Amino acid sequence: MANIAVLGHGVVGSGVLEVLTSHAASIAKRAKEEIHVKYILDLKEFPGLPYSDRFTKDFNVILNDPEVQIVVEVMGGLHPAYDFVKACLENGKSVVTSNKELVAQKGAELLAIAQANNLNFLFEASVGGGIPIIRPISQCLAANDVTEIAGILNGTTNFILTKMIREQMNFEDALKLAQQLGYAERNPSADVEGLDACRKICILASLAFGTHVYPDSVYTEGITKITLQDVDFADVWGGVIKLIGSVKKLENGQVHIMVCPMFVHRGSQLASVDDVFNGIMVRGDATGDVVFYGKGAGKLPTASAVVADVIDCVKHFKARKYLFWEDAKPNYVADFGSMETSAFVRVSAKDSDTALNTAADVFGKITPLLAKRPVQGEAGFTVENLTEKELSDKLAALEARGVKVEGRIRISDY
Structure with a gap:
C-alpha cells in the first residue's frame, strides 16, 4: 500500500479525492498497489464526507509521518505551497502538483532537491490541466x-x-x-x-x-x-x-x-x-x-492528470523519473526588441486617408485592410519583417506626426 497526503481540498483537491475514490480498483491495478489517502490538509471543516476523518490542519503531522510517501499539492499560489513542497522533498517524500505558479517560479530549485534526494517532483497538470503535454x-x-x-x-x-x-x-x-x-x-x-x-x-x-x-x-x-x-x-x-x-x-x-x-x-x-x-x-x-x-482546466480533467502523476510516482519509488532542467542563465532569454515580427496596426486621424498615407510614409510599405464596419477616422494595416524595436520606434514616429495608435496585434506564422 502506498500512503499519500493531499494538501488542499478546493476544486482540484476534491476532484483528486473523487477520482481516487471512484476509480480505486482500476488505479490500484495500474499502479500495482493500492493507493491510500492518509491525510488531507485544509483549514476548513468538511463533515459528512466518506473521508472526513482524514482531515488535518497541521502540516507537520504529514511531514513527520514516515508512512506518507507521496504528497499531492493542490493549494495553488506560492506560499505556503512552496514551503510545504520544499519541506516534503527534503524529508523524503515525492511531490505531485498542479500549481503552475509554483513550477514556473521555483521549478529548477525543487527539481534539484528532488534529484538530490532521489525523489520525484511531477507536475503534468500544471500546464494543460487534463491535456497530456509534460x-x-x-x-x-x-x-x-x-x-x-x-x-x-x-x-x-x-x-x-x-x-x-x-x-x-x-x-x-x-x-x-x-x-x-x-x-x-x-x-x-x-x-x-x-x-x-x-x-x-x-x-x-x-x-x-x-x-x-x-x-x-x-x-x-x-x-x-x-x-x-x-x-x-x-x-x-x-x-x-x-x-x-x-x-x-x-x-x-x-x-x-x-x-x-x-x-x-x-x-x-x-x-x-x-x-x-x-x-x-x-x-x-x-x-x-x-x-x-x-x-485545459476543470475539476476532473485536472484531477485526472494529478492522479496519473501519483500512479507514476508509485511505479517509480525506486527508479526516479528523469524530469529536470537547470536554473536560469544570464542573457538566456533574448532581448525582446530583437525579435522579428509582423503586425496589424489600427490607427486614427482626422480621416482614414491621412492615417494610411502617414503610415505608408513612416513604414515605407504597408498593406491596408478595409474594415467591414468602418469607423470614422480609423484605418488598419499590416506590416512585415520588423524587429519589435523597429516597430515600436515607427509607432512612436506615427504618434509624433499626429496619428494615434489605437491598437497593435502581432501576426502569427503558426
Missing part, C-alpha cells in the same frame, strides 16, 4: 530536437475571444459571462492580463530546452485592449485573434519567448481551438508540428 514532451518526443512551442494556454481568455468573434460581444460583456459561468475568477487579472499563460509557456520552455525561464523575463500582454474593431480587421485579414504563448530556440542558444494576442490564419490548427479549449503546438525536427488539444 509527459509527451519529456518522453514521446524525446528523440526530437524541439525548436518551437506555441499555443492557446488559457481557456478563460479563449472563451472571451470566441464570444467576441462569434457573437460580436464586447470584451466587458464576454468577461462578465465568463465569470457567471465560472470560467473566470472574480478577479480575472491572471487570465486576462496573460499571467496564467505566461507561467505555462515558462514551464514548457524550461522543460523543452532544459533551462529555467522565469515569468518576469517574458514579455506578456493580455487581451484587455482587444476591441470588436480588431476582431473585424482580423476577419478581413483572413483569421481570428487568439492569445498565444510562444517560445522559439535560436541558433545561438538563446530563446525568444512571449505571450500576446495574435492574428492567427484560418488555416492554422490553432485557429479552430475555441471556447474554453486549449491547443498546444510542439514543433520538432523529426515530427514536424504536433498539436495537443483539450480542456
